[in-house]
Amino acid sequence: MNFQNTLSFARTMDEQDPLRKFRDEFLFPQQNGKPFIYLCGNSLGLQPKSAREVLGKELDNWQNLAVEGWFEGDSPWMFYHKELKKLMAPIVGATPAEVCPMNTLTVNLHLLLVSFYRPEQKKFKIIMEAGAFPSDQYALESQVRFHGYDPAEAIIEIAPRAGEYTLRTADIIASIAENADELALVLFGGINYFTGQWFDMKAITEAGHAAGAIVGFDLAHAAGNVPVQLHEWDIDFACWCSYKYQNSGPGGIGGIFVHEKHFKDDTLNRFAGWWGYQESTRFKMEKGFVPEPGADGWQISCSQVMPMALYYASLQIFEAAGFMGPIRDKSKILTAYLIYIIDQVNLAIGHQQYQVITPGNENDRGTQVSIIASGNAKGVFEKLVAHHVLGDWREPNVIRLSPVPLYNSFEDVFLTGELLLKISKEIAI
Incomplete structure (x- = not known):
């Protein structure tokens, strides 16, 4: 043009x-x-005008129904997250069963790493981008230490070439191949927060899988920004915040993706909680964790209804926009x-x-x-x-x-x- x-x-x-x-x-x-001319949606999205109305509706339900709001009203809180799942899925290229709104970004990253970072004596290393957002660096450092490894040895950071600001896909793929024998996990941001580079997520995933590694992404700066295809690209897991490009408000609720190929893998570790228990029998209050099928099985605590309402307000705008x-x-x-x-x-x-x-x-x-x-x-x-x-x-x-x-x-x-x-x-x- x-x-x-x-x-x-x-x-x-x-x-x-x-x-x-x-x-x-x-x-x-x-x-x-x-x-203001507001050009900071990469840090905090603007408030939808509908947010006050949508949140007010749930405040009214709290006022008028109190505890019965979990099961009564137009949108019972027990199942409120399911409405969001339908609208989240098209934004990240997933099926509704593969996504779930819950917690916040780094909490979700830790929960997913419990399941998908599975170091062994030989394959224990993680590849990530140098200069990733600090919370990702801290999360990986602590996870590596938790498993008894030294981050200096276990974490491989790929940096741009001298004089360059962004990573070359060929260098990422080459590093994955070079470390294949020791590689357990590839974890990248979908988009680098500092430079705005959108990584070739499909190519990185293919390279990681060819090396026998699990591949996950932090989509904090990608979800709602670019059209990712998590299911089609065969990505194992992902997580994101919703308060940047998805306008859910400061500290808004996070989201997770788990590829459906992992749904029936009962060898995966996970930190379990009552809200992730099988929905149909949850109120029997029985011992022995049986996860709800799909990404919902990674939930731990009860749904955060008010933050979800704010997210819902924005998701409806995404739907209206196509x-x-x-x-x-x-x-x-x-x-x-x-x-x-x-x-x-x-x-x-x-x-x-x-x-x-x-x-x-x-x-x-x-x-x-x-x-x-x-x-x-x-x-x-x-x-x-x-x-x-x-x-x-x-x-x-x-x-x-x-x-x-x-x-x-x-x-x-x-x-x-x-x-x-x-x-x-x-x-x-």
């Missing part, structure tokens, strides 16, 4: 946008009575336009003040664009915020901007570029 660095072009693109009406489904933060197909179509164009606008800013300044470190290939990224700002990087970011553009700062000099298809517009992107150029000319850099 031939982009133009003009307000009229951006507005024309917005007029032609089939998702434009969904912008009105969200509430934008304000500063001094003026709404799930990930239309979202991805807009994402590609909107993100490409942001990169184009940043290039235009550099041209106007006369040098590369802002270096995009997110992959240039649209198939290797989601909506996030990470830029290294030379000079007074923090000053530039602070000026953006002061002028109602809210992105995300990462030390030492990276600004992350995430134009989310459900609520960001092409005009948002154009105005951000216009402001960035103005700030760059004014501030000492």
